[in-house]
Amino acid sequence: MIRSLWSAATGMNAQQTNVDTIANNLANVNTVGYKSQVAQFKTLLYQTLQTKTTTANGDPKPVTSQVGLGVRNASINQIFTQGSLIASESNTSFAIEGEGYFAVRNENDEINYTRNGDFTWALGAGNTIMLTTTDGNPVLDAQGRSILLSSGFMTNRIAISSDGTLSYPDENNNLQSLNITIGTYQFRNPAGLERQGDSLWAVTGASGAAINESTAVGVTRSKVVQGYLEGSNVKVADEMVNLIVAQRAYEMNSKAITTSDEMLQQANNLKR
Incomplete structure (x- = not known):
């Protein structure tokens, strides 16, 4: 149960980074030349619960018994797709195609x-x-x-x-x-x-x-295009969907912490 608390805590931290990244994309939806970002994740080390063999002659088991210890942010990747061109009245506005x-x-x-x-x-x-x-x-x-x-x-x-x-x-x-x-x-x-x-x-x-x-x-x-600016390549609909997914993942990790806490409380009450 202590392991579950830490695993869920790492999940909440990782999803907070994910939400921060999405929020930054949405904040820059009107920033000229902005390129969106996406958070990537990887698992932490795994803990072996049982030895590789349970026989006297050392025959390996067909399946392992490992449990994960959570997740962490691996990288925040940049998306370099072309943004849409926005017309400008200034003759010193330039977009790159x-x-x-x-x-x-x-x-x-x-x-x-x-x-x-x-x-x-x-x-x-x-x-x-x-x-x-x-x-x-x-x-x-x-x-x-x-x-x-x-x-x-x-x-x-x-x-x-x-x-x-x-x-x-x-x-x-x-x-x-x-x-x-x-x-x-x-x-x-x-x-x-x-x-x-x-x-x-x-x-x-x-x-x-x-x-x-x-x-x-x-x-x-x-190609340099005079009289235009390259808009942000952020897709608002996709970012809103990603934000909902990240929020739900954060809530599930929070629920795991609450459940682990309740189980620990029941275990403590067994002594009474």
């Missing part, structure tokens, strides 16, 4: 990656114009440099092609390339990326180094 990520430089001068293409033009040093995130972090081009333009450009006239190249109309209103391309990067194992908050991801040893789509060989390039 494909496996790519935008690169931004954070306040610690570290490079992070994101699917959130809600960018804006900001005034940079030396009266320049710089493409940044809404937090003011510089967006990087295909060479890993900040995207800077001189003050003579009108930002509302800058166009972005599907490969991320910036163009500007000449005196005849014909678009001319500025020889600047918004950088897009891929990873051999996106599931190994580490979440940083603000829809940013950091490279880890599990994800591998970032692969520059503009220079890598054998990589299918992503």
Whole structure:
């Protein structure tokens, strides 16, 4: 009965993590570029109740006699399916169709990656114009440099092609390339990326180094869509079903603790 108390307690802890994960998905249902998560579980060690044999000559038993000691959270996996494209009136809104990520430089001068293409033009040093995130972090081009333009450009006239190249109309209103391309990067194992908050991801040893789509060989390039944002890939109906299942599992573990407690109480009353 003491074993059942601990097993049920581990189940409640595991389901609490599951509910926390689902709640975070639902909270970010409208977050641009958000990728949903799912909790995975594994059993704890098993305790052998009887020896492998009960005969004098050591013949093995055909079946084992083991009891589990509960469950624990094994991992929280990332789901990287494509989110739906949401139209935006801003000409600095960009969505990615494909496996790519935008690169931004954070306040610690570290490079992070994101699917959130809600960018804006900001005034940079030396009266320049710089493409940044809404937090003011510089967006990087295909060479890993900040995207800077001189003050003579009108930002509302800058166009972005599907490969991320910036163009500007000449005196005849014909678009001319500025020889600047918004950088897009891929990873051999996106599931190994580490979440940083603000829809940013950091490279880890599990994800591998970032692969520059503009220079890598054998990589299918992503498509940059101007005037759209990639919505969250959270499916509300699925998450609500998962939430109900997790709640029921939590209640069943709670019931197991209550039942074990009642059995212990009856065992104590036998002495009276």
